[in-house]
Amino acid sequence: MHWIYLAVAILFETIGTTALKASDGMTRALPAAVVVLAYALSFWLLALVLRVIPVGVAYAIWSGLGICLIAGIGYIVFGQRLDLPALIGLGMIIAGIVVINIFSTSVGH
Numbered sequence: 001m002h003w004i005y006l007a008v009a010i011l012f013e014t015i016g017t018t019a020l021k022a023s024d025g026m027t028r029a030l031p032a033a034v035v036v037l038a039y040a041l042s043f044w045l046l047a048l049v050l051r052v053i054p055v056g057v058a059y060a061i062w063s064g065l066g067i068c069l070i071a072g073i074g075y076i077v078f079g080q081r082l083d084l085p086a087l088i089g090l091g092m093i094i095a096g097i098v099v100i101n102i103f104s105t106s107v108g109h
Helices: 002-022 029-049 055-076 084-103
Strands: none
16 A cells, blocks of 8 residues: 555655646745645655655655656646756666665565
8 A cells, every 4th residue: 555655645746846837936826725735745645655665765766756757747748858868867767766666675565
């Protein structure tokens, strides 16, 4: 169940960060409200995950996948370009998450 909580926490973090961009510096009420609610839910779920998964591992997965998802959303929704070094870096983040999940004994599978 903790993996589902982590996945949903990442989803809410991604929604919150997307809304943060849309809030125009927290000057637009609806996106700003989405930011607060989405981040609150994300952190609450992350806190539940930390009961089972070590904080360093959980945070690496939460933030790493969030970074990659936001980069993709920035590209698709906001027209932000990603150059080759950015794509390589994002690939390395994903590779790191895969290595943690496949080889680490710190992760409760």
